Amino acid sequence: MASAKEKSRVKRDGVVTETDYIIVGAGSAGCILANRLSADPSVSVVLLEAGGADAHLFYRMPAGYRQLMKSGMGNWKYESEPQAGLNGRRMYFPRGKVLGGSSSINAMVCLRGNPGDYDEWSQLGNRGWSYEDCLPYFKRVERFDGGPDDYRGGDGFVGVSRGPSVEEMGPISKAWVRAGIEAGYPYNPDMNGKTQEGFGPINANYAQGRRQSASWCYLGPVLSRPNLKVITGAMATKVALRAGRAVGVEYSKAGQSKTVQLPERLYWQAVLSIRPFSCSCRELAMPKP
Numbered sequence: 001m002a003s004a005k006e007k008s009r010v011k012r013d014g015v016v017t018e019t020d021y022i023i024v025g026a027g028s029a030g031c032i033l034a035n036r037l038s039a040d041p042s043v044s045v046v047l048l049e050a051g052g053a054d055a056h057l058f059y060r061m062p063a064g065y066r067q068l069m070k071s072g073m074g075n076w077k078y079e080s081e082p083q084a085g086l087n088g089r090r091m092y093f094p095r096g097k098v099l100g101g102s103s104s105i106n107a108m109v110c111l112r113g114n115p116g117d118y119d120e121w122s123q124l125g126n127r128g129w130s131y132e133d134c135l136p137y138f139k140r141v142e143r144f145d146g147g148p149d150d151y152r153g154g155d156g157f158v159g160v161s162r163g164p165s166v167e168e169m170g171p172i173s174k175a176w177v178r179a180g181i182e183a184g185y186p187y188n189p190d191m192n193g194k195t196q197e198g199f200g201p202i203n204a205n206y207a208q209g210r211r212q213s214a215s216w217c218y219l220g221p222v223l224s225r226p227n228l229k230v231i232t233g234a235m236a237t238k239v240a241l242r243a244g245r246a247v248g249v250e251y252s253k254a255g256q257s258k259t260v261q262l263p264e265r266l267y268w269q270a271v272l273s274i275r276p277f278s279c280s281c282r283e284l285a286m287p288k289p
């Protein structure tokens, strides 16, 4: 179903022994890091991803979300332990297992969060986390189809759609927004703008009919960089340590165990690990097929 061009977005794997940066997990964070780090042509970057390519149409078309959830494609399909409060039932926890990670299978709702929460984090002593501090980064990320202003960015990597106006909404959404207004709340045309309060449309991470996954926005445009190597189907199994320092990552691919390592001159440098190693050991040791 995918075109040859789309398939060729994923480089063919080869044996890699040394690199300056190792990124584990090509999810939202991993794709952005791969893009930013490999912008410096003097360094080499290896990105390991346990899942496969995101060439299937369902990863691209926003309406593919339902199909992805139904089929479990590109998904670790985690389950919680049985929950006493749920009569012993387990909760389903989908997470992306594909280039783009969860950004390739998520619901595309684009909501920054309430500025008051950021300000509270900052007041609690987390310097750099106030809404004012974060705003330049929010703006830098996005290409908002409503155009740039004090709160919105216009030329970032990620296309963000305003969502439908009340007139364009389906009958249920329309009734919901009208009910909010009748109850005395303001109409808010932009929840990521000056204020979050009110009823209105929600922004979405799609543009020109395409899901704006981290793979599509950050990885695709730089896959031709000679200093970036993306290895799919590579399940990282271990961070190799020497004298307490991370010097490489072991991974398994197609039943074979391989190692990517930092050159000795870079042993002081960190192996970058995205989410996988912050999961519990149980998740790492026993991923669902």
Ligand SMILES: Cc1cc2nc3c(=O)[nH]c(=O)nc-3n(C[C@H](O)[C@H](O)[C@H](O)COP(=O)(O)OP(=O)(O)OC[C@H]3O[C@@H](n4cnc5c(N)ncnc54)[C@H](O)[C@@H]3O)c2cc1C
Pocket (backbone or CB within 6 Å): 024, 025, 026, 027, 028, 029, 030, 048, 049, 050, 051, 094, 095, 096, 097, 098, 099, 100, 101, 102, 103, 105, 106, 107, 108, 109, 110, 111, 234, 235, 236, 237, 274, 275, 276, 284
């Ligand atoms: C079904 C669903 C719906 C969601 N809806 C929304 C939404 O509407 N709006 C919103 O803002 N957020 C939503 N989210 C959350 C959002 O997508 C995630 O918070 C975000 O993508 C997490 O980014 P990440 O880089 O931390 O992890 P991920 O994007 O999950 O990336 C982790 C990557 O690491 C890989 N990996 C894991 N273990 C290993 C290993 N051992 N070796 C190699 N690779 C490994 C995984 O395969 C994956 O590709 C949703 C998430 C899901 C799952």
